[in-house]
Amino acid sequence: MSRNALVIGISTYSYERLNNLTAPGRDAEAVAQLLEKYGDFKVTRLPAVKDKHNNTIRVGKKTKVTLTQLEDAIVQLFKPNGKPPDTALLYFSGHGLRKSKGIQEGFLATSDVNPDMGSWGLSLQWLRRLLQDSEVRQQIIILDCCYAGEVLNVAEADPGERGKGRDRCFIAASRAFELAYEEIGSNHSVLTSALILGLEPSQERWVTNYTLVDLLTQQRNAFPQRPIFSNSGEPINLTRRWTAATKQSAASAKSICPYKGLAYFDCTEEDARYFYGRTALTDQLLEKVRIGNFLAVLGASGSGKSSVVRAGLLYQLQLGRRLSGSESRQIKILQPGEHPLNSLALTFVDSGLSDIERANQLAQAEDLIQKGSEG
Incomplete structure (x- = not known):
């Protein structure tokens, strides 16, 4: 080489x-x-x-x-x-x-x-x-x-x-x-x-x-x-230091099945370890996020949209190794469900709060969302 x-x-x-x-x-x-x-x-x-x-x-x-x-x-x-x-x-x-x-x-x-x-x-x-x-x-x-x-x-x-x-x-x-x-x-x-x-x-x-x-x-x-x-x-x-190579025993991976079927790979270190084949697409998404304020990822059901967004884009942003300062970005993940506005409000409620504090924060978020673009 x-x-x-x-x-x-x-x-x-x-x-x-x-x-x-x-x-x-x-x-x-x-x-x-x-x-x-x-x-x-x-x-x-x-x-x-x-x-x-x-x-x-x-x-x-x-x-x-x-x-x-x-x-x-x-x-x-x-x-x-x-x-x-x-x-x-x-x-x-x-x-x-x-x-x-x-x-x-x-x-x-x-x-x-x-x-x-x-x-x-x-x-x-x-x-x-x-x-x-x-x-x-x-x-x-x-x-x-x-x-x-x-x-x-x-x-x-x-x-x-x-x-x-x-x-x-x-x-x-x-x-x-x-x-x-x-x-x-x-x-x-x-x-x-x-x-x-x-x-x-x-x-x-x-x-x-x-x-x-x-x-x-x-x-x-x-x-x-x-x-x-x-x-x-x-x-x-x-x-690297060019000295005599040391033998390292590799951990057995026989008990690990990286195939997730229809489930997505998430933005965790464990899932990212087994997420392969989407480096080029992840790089494209990172570049789009670097130069713009909005990005939509579209594709057929089961084509891997959630995996590339979570284990690809979001994980690399959290890691902060590909784009300067990306590890400090705030990330919120929302699944609309049957009540999308309520789900959106819940996304902005801090975790670890008491039930009363969560209810107050949720009410404030819902109030802002009901005000439309101004909120």
Whole structure:
């Protein structure tokens, strides 16, 4: 299985309004070494310089990178002339720019940017189109720069294609309107400090894109900005400790029958363990929920609507591994029954209340519902 990575750290800029940086070179080199040591990645560095002391290649801290160089390197990663890799990882550390003229656009700043002359750098819209057209099955994009979240605001060229034979991970240092910061008392940025910790495997088990975002979620309060992420498809293996494999005894599953007949799979960990074959559809539903306020799932009786909504969409929202912050969303499940308005009111009654408190809350809910749209 071929695994390629392009690791970019741009520290030097010609445009007078962009300060030269110190963290990107260190950030990129630290990530590159982890991917080589623990991930079996073939890593390309940009800018690449030869260390005079040990004759090794490292990320240059003062070397400039032009827009043409950056575009060519990214195209070579995701759309090479020959056979594409099975897994491709893009990491960028440097300045990010945001253009607000009619529409919001995000850019990765190269050393030769000059917004006054209309040169903003590499367009994140261009990057999304390239990824959509790429034949690489597993794609990881990590952007450690200001306004990096803009890459998630670009609509897919074909949202329905999402997840079909493709696994994808986006990690952005900040939301589309936010700056990204270096960590006080550290040689690295805030996001990359967390990434270094997460990519360093602690045991003989793969670090995946899902376990990596688990760590970012746990450390959310430590960030001055809010990193965001989006995962689709199956987990992507990133790093692990390559030592002698240990034998682990698997629990016998002979007494477990995962087939539920006409019953649905629910939004519980137990049911989700045995819910297979709907990854692509679940990804489509998550994308629809991310960009819109209303979603209807329609289909013939027995086709699996309840299962994909509960064990697919709702379970992934509760888990919070595919969409940033989705675990904090409030979820209410309603089955209309013979008295749909009463069932709707009951849905909003808190559990664990005394009978009197439940009756009072139910009466308030029913009163609001009877007021129609105003209620």
